[in-house]
Every structure is written in structure tokens, then in C-alpha cells.
């Protein structure tokens with residue numbers, strides 16, 4: 001059976017109560033995290049901060065050298081797992097290889113490519129959903145039965161404020177993030193009674209390799225601030241972590257606009 005090699009953690013809660021917050025509240029101060037997309041940007045910074053706070057981090061990404069460097073920097077608390085999350089079999093293999101079932105699974109690996117202003121690129125849609133949506137869902141598929149059995153565990157999806165309303169040239173990116181948010185909200189409602197949490201994260205612009213060279217990034221946050229904010233809110237038991245306030249307000253307003261007004265504004269971007 002999948003993930004049979006995973007040892008349950010003795011002190012992770014697991015009292016059968018509905019999910020009300022992070023396991024660290026009920027269990028040990030030091031938790032085990034799996035972070036995807038840990039070789040760069042927000043994922044790398046979260047992994048670094050978690051390890052610095054004394055937690056153990058299973059760091060997942062494709063670039064081995066980058067993961068090894070992170071592990072070296074983090075002084076033994078980061079365990080690298082080289083994996084392309086778009087492949088279900090690869091995710092299955094690393095989940096079998098995890099020394100212990102994690103408390104938190106932070107599904108952060110993502111890609112964001114601008115689409116051509118003329119024509120249509122099917123491949124961008126396919127690749128973006130393979131990474132941003134299925135790359136996260138593969139881990140849910142593998143680990144949810146184990147979390148249900150243990151009666152604790154938290155999945156965290158790093159979505160985006162770009163999921164709030166359609167904008168030009170990011171149809172695939174916005175759609176993949178909206179799908180992820182929607183799936184997580186549904187699963188949150190379905191599985192909280194089993195003690196399993198589903199947290200959504202909606203960042204605005206964060207200064208990482210993904211945004212390097214982009215223009216017009218309003219309310220841009222340094223990556224350290226974004227990672228610290230996500231982890232702080234996660235540990236306080238937030239169900240949704242959206243930031244910064246300025247972008248939250250703008251995207252919230254966009255969401256409320258009737259279609260014609262949205263079109264008039266969005267086509268100018």
C-alpha cells in the first residue's frame with residue numbers, strides 16, 4: 001500500500017477531533033515539514049526559516065545542487081528529496097522514502113509563464129496545470145489516507161492572488177491557482193472532521209526568481225518577509241493567508257466587478 005513505510009508520529013495530536021489548527025498547538029513544538037519548491041524563492045526561504053527555528057524539513061525540488069546547498073546552510077535539519085512533482089510515480093517514490101510522516105505538507109512548487117499576446121499556446125496550459133495543480137494534488141493523493149488514519153496533518157497550498165480574477169496573458173497561471181484554491185476549500189470542508197487541515201496561501205508580488213525582471217509589481221514584498229508572514233499565520237491556525245493588504249483590496253475589488261467593467265479594465269493591462 002502507498003506510503004506504508006511512513007511511521008506515524010506519536011505526539012502529533014491525533015485525538016480524532018476535527019481540525020482546528022496546526023498540530024504544533026496540540027503536539028510537539030518541533031514539527032516535520034515537507035516543502036515543495038524548496039530550491040528557490042519562497043519555498044527555499046520557508047525551509048530555511050523552519051530549519052532555523054529547529055524544525056525538520058523534507059525539501060523537495062528538481063535541482064539537486066540547490067537542495068544540497070540549502071541542506072548545507074541549514075546544518076542537518078533539511079533533508080533533500082529530488083523530485084519532479086509533475087510525475088505521480090516520482091511523488092509516490094519520495095513519499096515512500098520519507099523517514100516519518102510529516103505534520104505539514106507545504107505545496108509551493110510552481111511555475112508562471114506569460115502567454116503570447118497573439119495566438120494561443122496549449123503547452124503553457126498543460127505544463128502549468130501539471131506543476132501548479134497536479135504537482136500539489138499528487139501529494140494529497142499520497143498522504144491524505146495517512147493523515148486520515150493518524151487523524152492529523154495539514155496540507156498548505158501556495159496559490160496566488162492572481163487566482164481572484166482573470167487577467168490577460170496569465171490565463172493558465174490564474175486558472176491553475178484558482179483550481180488549487182477551489183480544491184483546497186472543498187477538501188477543507190470535507191476532511192476537517194478527520195483532523196486534516198487544508199490551508200490556502202494567496203501571495204501578491206514577492207521578490208523571487210519568478211518575478212525577476214517583471215514590471216509594475218505593486219506592493220512587492222521581500223521573500224524573507226513573505227516566508228515569515230506565511231509561517232507565522234500558519235502557526236496561528238489561519239485557514240487562508242492572503243497578503244499584502246493593498247493587493248488583497250485591489251484583487252477583492254476586481255472580483256466584485258461586473259463582467260463589462262472587468263473587461264474594460266483588464267484589457268488595458
Ligand SMILES: NC(=O)c1ccc[n+]([C@@H]2O[C@H](COP(=O)([O-])OP(=O)(O)OC[C@H]3O[C@@H](n4cnc5c(N)ncnc54)[C@H](OP(=O)(O)O)[C@@H]3O)[C@@H](O)[C@H]2O)c1
Pocket residue numbers: 036037038039040041042043060061062063064066083084085086108109110111112131135158159160161202203204205206207208209210211
Ligand atoms: N513570487 C511571486 O510574486 C508569487 C506570487 C504569488 C504566488 N507565488 C507562488 O509561490 C510559489 C513559489 O514561487 P517563487 O516565487 O518562490 O518561485 P521560484 O523562485 O521560481 O521557485 C519555484 C520553485 O518551484 C520548483 N518547481 C518548479 N517546477 C517544479 C517541478 N516540476 N517539480 C518540482 N519542483 C518544481 C522550483 O524548483 P526546481 O526548479 O529546482 O524544480 C523552485 O524551487 C509558486 O507556486 C508561485 O506560483 C509566487
